[in-house]
Amino acid sequence: MKYRRLGSTGLPVSVVGIGTWQFGGEWGRDYDVAEVRDILDRARELGINLLDTAECYGDHLSERLIGEAIEGRRDEWFIATKFGHRYTGAFQRDQLWSADEVLRQLDASLEALRTDHVDLYQFHSGKREAFDGPELWPALAEQVEAGRIRHLGISIGKNDDVYQTSRARDVGAEAIQLVYNRLDRTPEQHVLPACQDHDLGVLARVPLASGYLSGKYRPDATFDDSRDVRSRHDRAVVRRKLEQAARIRNEEVPEGVEMATWALAWCLQHPAVTCVIPGCKSVEQVEANAKAAELDMVRHDHPQAVALP
Numbered sequence: 001m002k003y004r005r006l007g008s009t010g011l012p013v014s015v016v017g018i019g020t021w022q023f024g025g026e027w028g029r030d031y032d033v034a035e036v037r038d039i040l041d042r043a044r045e046l047g048i049n050l051l052d053t054a055e056c057y058g059d060h061l062s063e064r065l066i067g068e069a070i071e072g073r074r075d076e077w078f079i080a081t082k083f084g085h086r087y088t089g090a091f092q093r094d095q096l097w098s099a100d101e102v103l104r105q106l107d108a109s110l111e112a113l114r115t116d117h118v119d120l121y122q123f124h125s126g127k128r129e130a131f132d133g134p135e136l137w138p139a140l141a142e143q144v145e146a147g148r149i150r151h152l153g154i155s156i157g158k159n160d161d162v163y164q165t166s167r168a169r170d171v172g173a174e175a176i177q178l179v180y181n182r183l184d185r186t187p188e189q190h191v192l193p194a195c196q197d198h199d200l201g202v203l204a205r206v207p208l209a210s211g212y213l214s215g216k217y218r219p220d221a222t223f224d225d226s227r228d229v230r231s232r233h234d235r236a237v238v239r240r241k242l243e244q245a246a247r248i249r250n251e252e253v254p255e256g257v258e259m260a261t262w263a264l265a266w267c268l269q270h271p272a273v274t275c276v277i278p279g280c281k282s283v284e285q286v287e288a289n290a291k292a293a294e295l296d297m298v299r300h301d302h303p304q305a306v307a308l309p
Helices: 033-045 061-069 099-113 136-146 162-166 191-197 235-251 259-268 283-294
Strands: 003-005 012-014 050-052 078-083 085-089 092-095 118-124 149-155 173-179 201-205
Touching: 033 061, 033 283, 050 201, 061 099, 078 099, 099 118, 099 136, 118 173, 136 149, 149 201, 162 191, 173 191, 191 201, 235 259, 259 283
Parallel strands: 050 078, 078 118, 118 149, 149 173, 173 201
Antiparallel strands: 003 012, 085 092
């Protein structure tokens, strides 16, 4: 495993992390603590140290499973979670942005995670009005001062949201989470350069483009399960993405390399990207994801490269 400095936090995080939305039970299967523990134990054996979760992956369900699975080993993990939403049902959310509501969410997240602090607490895909709320960021700064939050971050909802990115330092945030993958390079235009200018760590979510870059699907594949995000895409969009993925597999992925592993490593080439956070449903997927750090295309001279202390 390789490690990079998460922006101005100075903290070393693995270049491959674990996204945990799947633990919330909205994607076709439920998890128990034993399964989550097996996945996370194997991840630690492979050198992965960053977990990304959220208050609304289930009603703090993902956080609760993580908290129980890593109990007694909390200090081995960098835990990133989020605020601003409340789970009300499968793929349904209320948005709660007042300072009082967010602090109640923080209390619930800490209880679920069985910890006294969150390493990175992220504004979760909120609009500009919520971001500019006059009470929110001062209230969170007090929690940073109290040690309940180590660092603040912003998970931007739109990949071209340079406003929130450029104002991150103004509100005390030190990391940006965004969608970035070989099929969606929008952040390269403005957001990733802004992250470099402001020394913001970058967590790249959806690095496999919702599975289009997994290498599993032919260009004529269809997705009809309502729990599959691709079933909500226009069929013409689905076909275009599958055709793009097929071309990439044929023209860019080296022979003998799994496309999914290559796709993660592709993200990690960018000088702004600190870590990719693919979801993983099994120990086998954790092992496949971790291999991305071994590919020669992952830069050894990355500007954030560090060694573990």
